[in-house]
Amino acid sequence: MNICCRALWGAVFLVVFASAPALSGKELEAAVSASLNCGVSSSVVEEVERAARKGAGKEDAAGRIIRLLGNACRASLPMEMLERKVAEGLVKRVPLQRIAVFLERKVADYEFVRRLMETVGDRKPDEQLRRAVTVMGEALASGVSRKELQDMVFAFSEKELPAVTLGVEFYSYLSLAGVNRADCMRILEAGFANDSLTPAWLGFPRVVALAKRRGVNDREIADAAEQALKEKGDVKSAMMRLGFTSRPVPEPKE
Amino acid sequence: MSNDRKMYSDEEIGGLIRGIPEMTPPPWLASRIMETLADKRSGVWARFKGWLTTPQSFTFSPARMVFASLLIVAVVGVAGMLGGRLSEVGSGQPDGLVPVSFVFKDPAMGLKSVAVVGSFNEWNAEENQMKYVPEIGMWVFRTRLPAGDYEYVFLVDGETVVQDPQSVLSKDDGFGNRNSVILVKGDHEYLL
Numbered sequence: 001m002n003i004c005c006r007a008l009w010g011a012v013f014l015v016v017f018a019s020a021p022a023l024s025g026k027e028l029e030a031a032v033s034a035s036l037n038c039g040v041s042s043s044v045v046e047e048v049e050r051a052a053r054k055g056a057g058k059e060d061a062a063g064r065i066i067r068l069l070g071n072a073c074r075a076s077l078p079m080e081m082l083e084r085k086v087a088e089g090l091v092k093r094v095p096l097q098r099i100a101v102f103l104e105r106k107v108a109d110y111e112f113v114r115r116l117m118e119t120v121g122d123r124k125p126d127e128q129l130r131r132a133v134t135v136m137g138e139a140l141a142s143g144v145s146r147k148e149l150q151d152m153v154f155a156f157s158e159k160e161l162p163a164v165t166l167g168v169e170f171y172s173y174l175s176l177a178g179v180n181r182a183d184c185m186r187i188l189e190a191g192f193a194n195d196s197l198t199p200a201w202l203g204f205p206r207v208v209a210l211a212k213r214r215g216v217n218d219r220e221i222a223d224a225a226e227q228a229l230k231e232k233g234d235v236k237s238a239m240m241r242l243g244f245t246s247r248p249v250p251e252p253k254e
Numbered sequence: 255m256s257n258d259r260k261m262y263s264d265e266e267i268g269g270l271i272r273g274i275p276e277m278t279p280p281p282w283l284a285s286r287i288m289e290t291l292a293d294k295r296s297g298v299w300a301r302f303k304g305w306l307t308t309p310q311s312f313t314f315s316p317a318r319m320v321f322a323s324l325l326i327v328a329v330v331g332v333a334g335m336l337g338g339r340l341s342e343v344g345s346g347q348p349d350g351l352v353p354v355s356f357v358f359k360d361p362a363m364g365l366k367s368v369a370v371v372g373s374f375n376e377w378n379a380e381e382n383q384m385k386y387v388p389e390i391g392m393w394v395f396r397t398r399l400p401a402g403d404y405e406y407v408f409l410v411d412g413e414t415v416v417q418d419p420q421s422v423l424s425k426d427d428g429f430g431n432r433n434s435v436i437l438v439k440g441d442h443e444y445l446l
Contacts, residue, residue, distance in 0.1 A: 084373055084376060084377065085428065087376055088371075088373075088377040088427065088429075089429055091377045091378070091379055091409065092407075092415050092427075092429060093413060094429045098430075099429070102428045105428075106428070141425075141426070141428060142425055142426070143426070173403070173423075176425060176435070177423060200439070202403065202437065203437050203439050205423065205437070206422060206423060206437050209422040210422055213422070
């Protein structure tokens with residue numbers, strides 16, 4: 001997501017948040033009760049309540065966070081990452097208002113991915129779908145745009161959902177490592193065309209990051225990965241093409 | 255008992271032995287001695303080889319056949335289950351967990367506490383305090399993680415969030431900062 005989009009989303013949610021009516025103590029209690037009844041983590045809810053008690057005017061944001069978690073739970077969205085991000089924000093002393101805005105965006109991303117899955121086929125709400133929503137939602141948070149995600153899902157829609165999920169995850173890691181989008185897609189297409197993209201390839205972006213530090217450019221990286229994938233090779237074969245060797249690291253002594 | 259025994263020197267004893275007349279042993283002596291000796295036992299391999307190369311005959315009762323079949327099925331089943339489980343968790347790590355060390359440099363030991371918090375520990379700072387190792391001037395935390403990718407940061411003195419300067423990958427945390435990212439491979443081998 002580019003900076004303009006982020007700013008726009010932020011502005012939209014800030015306006016929505018600012019215009020929301022303040023929650024009373026009873027409303028907060030009701031939100032807490034409803035969330036817990038659905039199965040939202042009690043420790044996360046307690047932490048949010050505790051943070052709300054530390055300062056005046058925080059109850060509204062706390063209530064919004066708890067209501068968002070409860071709504072997401074009732075909508076059968078994957079809760080693990082949402083709860084984890086709330087815990088992360090709290091331990092980092094992020095203001096509750098900002099956590100609430102983030103959470104709204106995250107839930108919106110999850111709903112977008114789920115709708116996208118529904119448009120490409122009969123995707124039943126099972127574990128594969130939950131994982132796809134989580135992984136693709138994370139890809140959006142990592143900077144992959146909704147348009148890119150949509151293009152990828154449509155382009156590889158004949159593949160099984162776990163394979164598409166793996167592909168999106170791999171693509172987002174490659175872009176995190178700084179590879180330009182065209183080369184990311186070239187590597188991904190080579191993996192799908194040859195059915196050679198395995199979960200072990202998720203370790204390749206770390207090689208990419210180190211290779212780029214050594215001055216290897218995107219095209220050389222993409223060439224090495226593409227060739228290895230065409231030959232149904234593994235990450236090590238791509239590493240060797242980039243001039244690296246792998247070595248085992250012994251377990252640290254206690 | 256008389257005390258008039260003569261004492262012989264070694265040389266005298268040798269001379270007496272040499273002076274004994276030679277006699278032909280009786281014909282039965284060799285065979286009698288050989289009878290008292292046990293046959294030389296051949297080695298395990300030689301016996302096994304002999305067993306293999308000698309025609310054998312086996313007899314089975316139906317009950318023994320059934321028992322032997324059940325035993326074979328059970329052994330093959332257990333071996334299959336173990337093999338499947340090992341292939342699921344990756345080579346070399348029976349529990350599927352990979353040793354991972356986090357380090358934070360502090361040569362002057364100017365910090366009171368450092369914790370590593372991340373997606374692998376539910377962002378819980380209390381349970382993941384790092385230990386200072388004066389010999390290397392670093393805060394260290396060792397753990398074992400399942401294969402996967404994890405976001406983390408260091409929490410210094412309980413309030414300051416610091417990204418890992420040694421991490422090669424980082425990710426926007428959505429709150430205006432960046433998290434370090436660690437990719438843990440499943441075969442107990444870090445890349446590079």
